[in-house]
Amino acid sequence: MFDHTKIDFEVEKLPLIQSYEDYEGFSTQDKVPSDIGVGLRRKDTKQVLGIVSEDYAITQYDEIVRGVEEALALAQVDTTDAQFTTEVYDGGAKLELRAKFPAHKMTMREGKDSIEPEFVFRTSHNRTWANNGMMGLWRGFCYNTLVSGDKLAYVYGRHTKNFNVPAFASKIQTAGEFISGTGLERMRDWYDTTITRDEAINLFTKTLAVRTNNVSRKKEHNKVMLSNLMKIFDEENRHLHGRGRYEGYAQRDNGTLWSAYNAATYWSSHPNSKRGADHNVKVNREDRVRKMLHSSEWTNLETKSMALVA
Numbered sequence: 255m256f257d258h259t260k261i262d263f264e265v266e267k268l269p270l271i272q273s274y275e276d277y278e279g280f281s282t283q284d285k286v287p288s289d290i291g292v293g294l295r296r297k298d299t300k301q302v303l304g305i306v307s308e309d310y311a312i313t314q315y316d317e318i319v320r321g322v323e324e325a326l327a328l329a330q331v332d333t334t335d336a337q338f339t340t341e342v343y344d345g346g347a348k349l350e351l352r353a354k355f356p357a358h359k360m361t362m363r364e365g366k367d368s369i370e371p372e373f374v375f376r377t378s379h380n381r382t383w384a385n386n387g388m389m390g391l392w393r394g395f396c397y398n399t400l401v402s403g404d405k406l407a408y409v410y411g412r413h414t415k416n417f418n419v420p421a422f423a424s425k426i427q428t429a430g431e432f433i434s435g436t437g438l439e440r441m442r443d444w445y446d447t448t449i450t451r452d453e454a455i456n457l458f459t460k461t462l463a464v465r466t467n468n469v470s471r472k473k474e475h476n477k478v479m480l481s482n483l484m485k486i487f488d489e490e491n492r493h494l495h496g497r498g499r500y501e502g503y504a505q506r507d508n509g510t511l512w513s514a515y516n517a518a519t520y521w522s523s524h525p526n527s528k529r530g531a532d533h534n535v536k537v538n539r540e541d542r543v544r545k546m547l548h549s550s551e552w553t554n555l556e557t558k559s560m561a562l563v564a
Contacts, residue, residue, distance in 0.1 A: 255353070257338070258319065260341075266297050267292045267306070267310070268294075268295055270290075270292060291306065292308055294306050296345070303347040304347060318375075318419055322373070322422075324423060326427070326430050330430075330435075331358070331433065331434045332357035336354065339353070349376070349377050350376050352372070352373065352374050352375075354373075355371045355373075360433070371389070372391075373388070373389045373426065385410065385417045388407065388409075390406040390429065405493065405494050406432050406512075407426055424523035425519070428516060428519050443511075444556075445510060445512040446510070451488075451507055457514060457546070458514075461552070486517040488506070490514075491506045491513050492504075492506065495513065511556065515547075518546060522543045
């Protein structure tokens with residue numbers, strides 16, 4: 255899909271060295287303490303790309319691109335006549351990916367426009383561009399995530415915080431399934447089905463966040479898990495239905511079933527394990543999401559929208 259020859263390199267950290275002459279004219283070199291900063295360079299050309307903090311998390315371009323490609327393949331996106339663009343800037347410091355899928359052309363905004371689904375993503379090794387990606391149907395967009403159209407998936411964040419390639423790929427896969435026809439009509443209904451935050455809280459309380467108290471043997475909700483799910487839900491509303499980074503956090507009292515579905519799938523693909531991405535945790539969470547989609551709470555929200563249309 256994308257041009258891997260342009261990203262066929264890795265970057266690494268290296269210590270910073272300061273060179274100076276002492277009062278007797280002798281040249282001296284000292285290593286700069288790493289807690290002040292470290293350099294970032296390409297392994298192949300040794301070209302320095304920037305200076306970053308010691309705890310800067312390197313995500314190689316190839317890992318990101320392969321994650322996106324695998325997600326699009328799993329979503330069965332038709333790539334007939336698709337346009338894939340891979341651009342690397344400043345010697346490898348910045349990366350931009352674009353893809354358009356004319357085979358999945360559809361109408362947007364009450365059928366007024368015929369739009370081709372598009373994927374865009376920007377990232378950088380020198381922190382001039384944050385991890386910023388979107389997939390959807392729009393006339394125009396800016397890289398602060400404000401779009402004119404329907405945004406189906408997004409990611410925004412620094413390399414050192416809240417960026418997880420499998421979780422990002424999962425969002426792209428979900429958006430790909432929306433445009434590829436895998437449950438398309440049902441997902442379109444979810445996108446247009448408005449739910450309140452209270453309804454989202456009730457949904458998660460009785461499905462994903464429910465647990466059995468081993469003492470009382472009664473069902474109750476996990477407050478930490480529910481809080482995490484609602485935080486994701488609010489962010490989904492902000493970016494998918496709101497004004498993205500232009501909008502303050504948790505300003506919306508309403509969302510959609512699509513926001514709830516994206517929150518659930520992101521939660522399932524992003525285990526918060528101290529050991530990292532635990533496979534068993536991920537499998538368990540994906541099973542719970544499947545059960546949520548067949549629960550009476552989810553079904554009632556779906557039928558509510560159908561009743562309003564009728």
